[in-house]
Amino acid sequence: PDGTQFRAVSRLLETESQAKRNIAPEFNRNWKIVNHGSKNGLGKAVAYKVLPGAAQRMFARAESVPGRRAAFGLYNLWATQFAEGELMAAGDHTVMSQGGDGLPHYTRNDRSLVDCDLVTWHTVGVTHVPRPEDWPVMPVERARLNLIPVGFFDASPVLDLPVGRCHNHRDGTSHPSKL
Numbered sequence: 001p002d003g004t005q006f007r008a009v010s011r012l013l014e015t016e017s018q019a020k021r022n023i024a025p026e027f028n029r030n031w032k033i034v035n036h037g038s039k040n041g042l043g044k045a046v047a048y049k050v051l052p053g054a055a056q057r058m059f060a061r062a063e064s065v066p067g068r069r070a071a072f073g074l075y076n077l078w079a080t081q082f083a084e085g086e087l088m089a090a091g092d093h094t095v096m097s098q099g100g101d102g103l104p105h106y107t108r109n110d111r112s113l114v115d116c117d118l119v120t121w122h123t124v125g126v127t128h129v130p131r132p133e134d135w136p137v138m139p140v141e142r143a144r145l146n147l148i149p150v151g152f153f154d155a156s157p158v159l160d161l162p163v164g165r166c167h168n169h170r171d172g173t174s175h176p177s178k179l
């Protein structure tokens with residue numbers, strides 16, 4: 001009633017067109033890659049949570065030459081069925097391409113992603129606006145993508161740490177004076 005609640009919503013992305021997704025940091029959007037064939041001790045399917053860092057999409061218009069050649073940059077996440085030879089997000093010859101190769105071509109038939117050999121493609125984009133400190137050598141520009149196991153364990157694996165000087169999970173103590 002006072003705006004402090006939220007609800008986590010999960011939705012199965014069943015086709016390649018549904019799996020063309022963009023991050024939405026204002027909603028904390030993330031994705032899970034679920035293996036329904038592998039269950040944990042709680043009977044739930046194991047998964048990996050794809051947690052993107054800040055990643056902008058391409059600045060170029062989609063109809064521009066760079067936009068057509070690098071159309072993978074239109075979305076942060078793509079998913080495809082595994083197919084031999086589908087290796088390059090932009091296609092085999094990006095620089096000489098007129099566009100439409102790579103992921104747009106791979107997903108043109110909108111194949112089902114349900115219970116298939118899944119390939120996920122994540123686009124991490126940064127725009128480097130040079131600073132005086134970046135010349136003559138740019139020190140670093142960070143981009144991030146985390147894959148976090150979900151449901152691989154029945155409980156937190158850190159609860160089974162060996163007894164140490166500052167913790168003893170076996171008897172519930174956690175302070176050196178109590179050991």
